[in-house]
Amino acid sequence: MQHPIYVTKTRLPEPETFSRLCKDIFQRAWITNNGQCVQELERTLAEYLGVSHVLVCNNGTMALMLAIQCAGLAGKKVAVTPYTYVATLSALLWLHCTPVFVDIEPDTLCLSPELLRGRFEEEPDIAGVLPVHIYGLACDVENLDALCREYGAVLIYDAAQAFGSRYHGKSLLEYGDYSICSFHATKIFHTVEGGCVVYHSADAHKALPLARAFGHINDTHYSLGINGKMSELHAAMGLSLLPGTDAELARRREVRAMYDAALEGLPLQRPALREGLDWNSAYYPVLLPDEECRVLAEQTLKEHGIHPRRYFYPTLNTLPYLKEEWRVSCPVAEDAARRVLCLPMYGGLNSKDTQRVASYMNSALYGSAKLFSSNF
Structure with a gap:
């Protein structure tokens, strides 16, 4: 009988490594509120990513909400891609932002700078831009940065899928005024549940940790805040997994090469890789010739114990709970x-x-499957 193959499989550390860290946590009896493991994880992540500041949070959506809030975008217009996971939009809506959907480039599937310029010209009150490094692939960071500087908009990258991707020698999380990453268990690097904000300014360095911890220090309240803290146990998972991340990235490149060779000749479109991108191979997306082919391929795979996913469907501009005036064709x-x-x-x-x-x-x-032996 063929074993099932799921779209992803959670990485787990050696039990002894995780247990050793947990034992230390139990001895300290300090399991949350910016403990030793959280502080160490922030330091090691900053070193690994080659960035100046990392703030870890309890999930990626919270990381995005903290960035939006601390960037002063709450309640304002924010241009956003429609082609991503719903959490990108959810963070905006929870903070009463008005989403301005901007269609994607057909080759990279990332937000189109050309179309963004048109939206800026139509709606000069757009205060922020929220592109997504979809599948861990790089947006057109040069043109997006130039546009945001020209129009005075804050640039926040949703880099939830981009851990380990590098562009011209730098982590993709280094780009933008802020970048957020998800550390959900399905990701290449994870803390079971978690996320982070990468930021650069002194103002953000002061505002983000405060907002993450209810907005107060001891009995002095400084600002609106929320509970976005990561626990010591989740940080321990991250510390246990980080040393093996480079090996996982290398292995994924090998798997991607296997797929490229095995699928050669099939009528499949793959997103384009920008020159200078060292892709993390977080996903293996293909575009079928049409929807009928996609349905048939998905059904065939599932009938044989293979479980792909439709990342990302539906597009966010079509969600049923959106205000009618937000709905635009993409x-x-x-x-x-x-x-x-x-x-x-x-x-x-x-x-x-x-x-x-x-x-x-x-x-x-094509209707020409090979027969598989039982050793699958």
């Missing part, structure tokens, strides 16, 4: 969402796994 994103399928991707996949996936993709598209 044809490129909507077309991609109808045709996209993310194939299983994690370091533990082997060549037989990728060949099995490729064979059933071939079966769906």
Whole structure:
């Protein structure tokens, strides 16, 4: 019987490594409120990423909300991609921002700077821009930065999927006024639940830790805050996993190469990689020729124990709870969402796994599946 292959598989550290850190936490009896493991994780992440400041949080959505709040964007207009996970939009709506959807580039699937310029010209009161390094791929950071400087907008990157991606030698989290990352268990690096904000300014260095901890220090209250703190146990998971992250990234590159070879010749479109990008291979997205092919491919794979995902569907500009005036057509994103399928991707996949996936993709598209032996 063939073993199931899921779209991802959570990385776990050696039990002894995690247990040793947990034992230390128990001895200190300090399990939250900016404890030793949280502080150490922030230091080691800043060193690993090559950035000046990292603030860890209890999840990626909270990290994004803290960045939006501390950037002064709450209640204002923010341009955002429609092609991403719903948490990107949720953070804006919880802070009463008005989303201004800007369609994506057809090759990279990232927010289009050209279309963003048009929205700035139509709506000069746009105060911030929230692009997403979708699938860990790089946005057009040079043009987006130039546009935001020209129009005086704050640039916050949702880099939830971009841990380990580097662009021209720098972490993708280094770009923008703020970048946020998710440390959810499905990500390459995780803390079970968690996230971080990468920032650069002295004002942010003062405001973000305060906002994360209810806005007060002891009995003195300085600002509006929320509980965005990460626990010591979650930080311990991150400290246990970080040393093996480079090996996971290298293995994912090997898996991506296996897929590229196994799927060669099939009518699949892949997002373009910008020159200078060292991609983390967080996902393996393909665009099928049309929605009918996508449905057939997904059904065929699932019938044989392979579980891809439709990352990202539906597009955010079509969600039913949006105000009518926020709904705009984003044809490129909507077309991609109808045709996209993310194939299983994690370091533990082997060549037989990728060949099995490729064979059933071939079966769906051409009706010529190979027969698999029981050693699968």
